[in-house]
Amino acid sequence: MKKKMVSLQEFSEKIPSGATLLIGGFLGDGTPDLLIDEILKTDKGDFTVIANDTAFPNQGIGKLITQKRVKKAIVSHIGTNPDTQKQMIEGSLVVELVPQGTLAERIRAGGFGLGGILTPTGLGTIVENGKSKIQIGGREYLIESAIKADFALLKAKKADWYGNLTFAYTARNFNTFMAFAGDCTIAEIDELVPIGGLNPEDVVVPHAVVHFLVRRSRS
Amino acid sequence: MKKKMVSLQEFSEKIPSGATLLIGGFLGDGTPDLLIDEILKTDKGDFTVIANDTAFPNQGIGKLITQKRVKKAIVSHIGTNPDTQKQMIEGSLVVELVPQGTLAERIRAGGFGLGGILTPTGLGTIVENGKSKIQIGGREYLIESAIKADFALLKAKKADWYGNLTFAYTARNFNTFMAFAGDCTIAEIDELVPIGGLNPEDVVVPHAVVHFLVRRSRS
Amino acid sequence: MIAEEKAKGYIARRVAKEFEDGDVVNLGIGIPTLVANYIPSGIQIFLHTENGLLGMGPNPSAGYEHPNLRNAGSSSVSFLPGSAIFDSAVSFGLIRGGHLDATVLGALEVDEKGLLANWMVPGKMIPGMGGAMDLVTGARRVIVAMTHVNKNGSPKIVKSCMLPLTSIRKVDLIVTEYAVFKVSETGLVLTEYSEESSVEEIKGLTAAHFEIDPQLKVIER
Amino acid sequence: MIAEEKAKGYIARRVAKEFEDGDVVNLGIGIPTLVANYIPSGIQIFLHTENGLLGMGPNPSAGYEHPNLRNAGSSSVSFLPGSAIFDSAVSFGLIRGGHLDATVLGALEVDEKGLLANWMVPGKMIPGMGGAMDLVTGARRVIVAMTHVNKNGSPKIVKSCMLPLTSIRKVDLIVTEYAVFKVSETGLVLTEYSEESSVEEIKGLTAAHFEIDPQLKVIER
Numbered sequence: 001m002k003k004k005m006v007s008l009q010e011f012s013e014k015i016p017s018g019a020t021l022l023i024g025g026f027l028g029d030g031t032p033d034l035l036i037d038e039i040l041k042t043d044k045g046d047f048t049v050i051a052n053d054t055a056f057p058n059q060g061i062g063k064l065i066t067q068k069r070v071k072k073a074i075v076s077h078i079g080t081n082p083d084t085q086k087q088m089i090e091g092s093l094v095v096e097l098v099p100q101g102t103l104a105e106r107i108r109a110g111g112f113g114l115g116g117i118l119t120p121t122g123l124g125t126i127v128e129n130g131k132s133k134i135q136i137g138g139r140e141y142l143i144e145s146a147i148k149a150d151f152a153l154l155k156a157k158k159a160d161w162y163g164n165l166t167f168a169y170t171a172r173n174f175n176t177f178m179a180f181a182g183d184c185t186i187a188e189i190d191e192l193v194p195i196g197g198l199n200p201e202d203v204v205v206p207h208a209v210v211h212f213l214v215r216r217s218r219s
Numbered sequence: 220m221k222k223k224m225v226s227l228q229e230f231s232e233k234i235p236s237g238a239t240l241l242i243g244g245f246l247g248d249g250t251p252d253l254l255i256d257e258i259l260k261t262d263k264g265d266f267t268v269i270a271n272d273t274a275f276p277n278q279g280i281g282k283l284i285t286q287k288r289v290k291k292a293i294v295s296h297i298g299t300n301p302d303t304q305k306q307m308i309e310g311s312l313v314v315e316l317v318p319q320g321t322l323a324e325r326i327r328a329g330g331f332g333l334g335g336i337l338t339p340t341g342l343g344t345i346v347e348n349g350k351s352k353i354q355i356g357g358r359e360y361l362i363e364s365a366i367k368a369d370f371a372l373l374k375a376k377k378a379d380w381y382g383n384l385t386f387a388y389t390a391r392n393f394n395t396f397m398a399f400a401g402d403c404t405i406a407e408i409d410e411l412v413p414i415g416g417l418n419p420e421d422v423v424v425p426h427a428v429v430h431f432l433v434r435r436s437r438s
Numbered sequence: 439m440i441a442e443e444k445a446k447g448y449i450a451r452r453v454a455k456e457f458e459d460g461d462v463v464n465l466g467i468g469i470p471t472l473v474a475n476y477i478p479s480g481i482q483i484f485l486h487t488e489n490g491l492l493g494m495g496p497n498p499s500a501g502y503e504h505p506n507l508r509n510a511g512s513s514s515v516s517f518l519p520g521s522a523i524f525d526s527a528v529s530f531g532l533i534r535g536g537h538l539d540a541t542v543l544g545a546l547e548v549d550e551k552g553l554l555a556n557w558m559v560p561g562k563m564i565p566g567m568g569g570a571m572d573l574v575t576g577a578r579r580v581i582v583a584m585t586h587v588n589k590n591g592s593p594k595i596v597k598s599c600m601l602p603l604t605s606i607r608k609v610d611l612i613v614t615e616y617a618v619f620k621v622s623e624t625g626l627v628l629t630e631y632s633e634e635s636s637v638e639e640i641k642g643l644t645a646a647h648f649e650i651d652p653q654l655k656v657i658e659r
Numbered sequence: 660m661i662a663e664e665k666a667k668g669y670i671a672r673r674v675a676k677e678f679e680d681g682d683v684v685n686l687g688i689g690i691p692t693l694v695a696n697y698i699p700s701g702i703q704i705f706l707h708t709e710n711g712l713l714g715m716g717p718n719p720s721a722g723y724e725h726p727n728l729r730n731a732g733s734s735s736v737s738f739l740p741g742s743a744i745f746d747s748a749v750s751f752g753l754i755r756g757g758h759l760d761a762t763v764l765g766a767l768e769v770d771e772k773g774l775l776a777n778w779m780v781p782g783k784m785i786p787g788m789g790g791a792m793d794l795v796t797g798a799r800r801v802i803v804a805m806t807h808v809n810k811n812g813s814p815k816i817v818k819s820c821m822l823p824l825t826s827i828r829k830v831d832l833i834v835t836e837y838a839v840f841k842v843s844e845t846g847l848v849l850t851e852y853s854e855e856s857s858v859e860e861i862k863g864l865t866a867a868h869f870e871i872d873p874q875l876k877v878i879e880r
Contacts, residue, residue: 026489026490026508026510026512026526027489027508027510027511027512028512029489029505029506029508029512030506052526053566053568075566076566076567076568076569077565077566077567077568078564078565078566079565079566079568080512080565085564088564095564097564097566097567099567099568099569099570099571099572100488100526100530100567100568100569100572101526101529101530101533101534101569101571101572101576102571102572104525104526104527104529104530105527105530108527119534120534120575120576121534121571121572121575121576121605122571122575123575123605123606124603124605124606125571125602125603125604125605125606126602127567127571168506169491169504169506169507169523170487170489170490170491170506170507170508170523171506172490172523172524172525172526173489173490173525173526174525174526175525176525176527177525177526177527204525
């Protein structure tokens with residue numbers, strides 16, 4: 001078996017400037033901090049980040065914002081990060097706001113091989129600008145396209161060597177379906193368990209979608 | 220708290236002839252046999268059944284077919300049930316065949332408040348007859364509409380009094396998302412646990428979508 | 439004029455009477471969060487938070503927080519017995535699919551048709567819609583909980599929203615410290631007013647037309 | 660003429676050489692299921708079954724079956740260490756999303772463009788497509804494993820499918836007891852033939868045009 005466990009440095013060598021990054025987490029909960037810190041040790045930037053939010057200044061995904069590594073953010077909320085708002089107003093950061101449920105489904109659709117979804121959310125608001133609408137069963141829906149990315153960077157609680165993942169409580173959030181939508185999916189894990197050490201019913205993300213694992217080096 | 224646990228008889232009184240029924244299971248694995256048997260004690264029929272398959276003659280969902288209670292079946296596969304094929308050829312049963320992954324996503328979409336999904340599956344085949352297509356990101360997709368039903372009849376392993384559900388191994392199949400797509404969702408359970416008796420991370424279907432529970436009467 | 443802190447309590451207490459036993463409810467940030475403190479005895483509601491939890495309990499005591507058990511405002515919360523954890527896709531499946539009995543949200547503006555604007559002030563404040571658009575579109579009941587006027591004293595209930603809408607789905611109820619309006623087919627109907635105010639005063643604080651319910655009564659506190 | 664049972668073994672054995680270590684593979688019913696018995700040593704594959712399991716192991720010994728641990732053909736199976744359970748939506752997310760390295764399927768017909776028909780014979784046999792349309796549309800590699808001719812001795816590799824197609828996505832490889840064809844941009848290419856046959860015999864058993872690979876060789880058994 002090809003080993004999925006890589007070092008932090010091997011991880012960061014995989015990520016080029018300009019890459020599109022799906023990053024798990026909700027206001028920092030469930031965000032892969034080690035991976036973000038490792039990227040910040042390099043001078044890489046110009047990333048397009050797709051995530052629920054940009055957390056707080058210099059915290060979680062906010063670190064990538066504060067240190068100006070992001071050229072575009074596709075998120076549902078930026079209210080907790082004044083740095084994001086400031087860079088957006090200055091024009092150095094493009095922010096695309098997507099309703100949270102729509103963002104979740106668009107990413108899931110990308111990972112599940114669907115072209116998109118039909119949702120009532122955003123109809124009649126500025127969210128519908130530039131989008132097609134469709135009538136089905138007497139109701140109107142927005143056609144929202146699927147999202148995929150070069151990388152999905154996840155934070156998981158446990159993994160076995162194959163890459164089966166579990167998550168800690170509300171840290172599940174966007175991590176589960178983002179796992180499917182990265183051309184290369186990399187999970188930062190808290191704990192490695194032996195193969196067979198997870199009950200098959202407890203596996204939240206099956207290993208087929210996880211390409212690499214990273215854990216804090218024990219030095 | 221309103222009690223969700225009802226008797227088999229109280230359950231069957233809720234189901235009128237002509238109802239649309241989502242029924243969980245994959246070739247009988249994960250199908251609520253007790254609920255089906257209870258319906259068969261009445262003379263109700265003319266059901267539209269939406270399920271993965273019609274199982275085997277006089278087994279699982281196949282009982283409803285063999286006893287001619289179904290006027291229409293929306294399923295992905297009928298190859299294991301000659302009764303279904305016979306009734307279809309005779310013209311007493313309408314069968315609508317849907318690719319399995321498309322059927323799963325259409326039901327999930329119904330339960331999740333989406334109007335439908337965009338899928339490449341079925342493009343250029345007879346599945347696309349009568350359906351609209353759309354181009355997104357240079358690829359073509361079929362527009363497949365969401366499915367909801369009057370009732371979702373599930374088979375679960377454990378439930379607490381609130382209706383949080385877990386499932387046994389491969390009996391998960393269609394049960395999880397069908398739970399969301401029934402106007403009234405009823406789960407047959409093997410085991411009742413106290414409130415707090417399930418680890419919140421182990422709950423597969425949250426109680427908010429489960430209206431009634433039924434268990435084998437201990438007589 | 440009711441002082442702000444007192445106003446918040448009044449609003450939350452009144453909203454808390456809207457639920458039936460067993461309701462699944464999502465409470466927004468701000469005044470809506472306070473609603474949980476006023477649920478009448480005998481009524482049990484299940485709190486949903488969009489980051490993936492149903493059955494949310496109060497903030498744990500200091501020192502007993504878990505870093506990965508949070509609400510949508512990033513505060514530490516707890517599990518009540520019978521809780522369920524899920525990802526954001528399932529969480530919004532519950533919301534969009536009509537599986538929430540109610541959501542309580544703040545507002546920047548509500549207009550006389552019952553339309554809500556609560557997620558941005560163009561050129562000034564653009565926090566993003568987060569989960570608000572899905573909540574207003576999908577919850578079975580949408581309750582607005584807000585102070586009657588904004589910090590400058592201007593009415594937040596207006597003829598027509600000037601700010602970008604959150605949804606074209608109308609809200610069901612508006613609760614302020616002075617008044618309760620239900621949203622009918624034809625527009626706003628004042629059903630209750632506070633003992634500190636009068637219908638005339640409420641008209642003065644409201645920039646929208648409203649009908650008066652024949653059963654108009656004083657808000658119970 | 661290779662006897663049917665022997666033919667099935669030959670086909671399964673040849674298909675089993677197609678995998679790389681670590682591949683995630685879905686095996687259809689019939690000959691494809693036999694492939695699992697011939698995986699070369701040193702190669703580990705993960706079996707996916709569309710009813711919701713990755714890591715499927717062999718049928719348990721009699722008396723050790725569990726009623727709720729089955730494959731898509733309703734047979735009892737087992738967990739290998741490192742297995743994962745999921746629902747049908749996730750299972751087809753894996754399939755449609757391109758997360759399966761390969762699927763091996765039977766066929767009623769494959770045509771000279773590489774298009775597959777394997778789910779119905781109008782007016783005669785309509786089992787339904789089950790998961791086949793998603794598998795052919797979504798798996799990274801689609802391998803057809805079938806006897807070269809049908810029970811009447813008629814070719815199953817035809818100029819153009821007369822039966823309803825399973826997908827407009829072409830298959831990648833066709834393995835029969837007599838031949839291995841890869842599907843190129845321009846059509847079928849014979850890459851291997853069995854020691855019991857010859858190119859001439861294969862031409863006779865095949866109702867489609869095919870090219871012959873310059874590196875044509877005998878199937879290793």
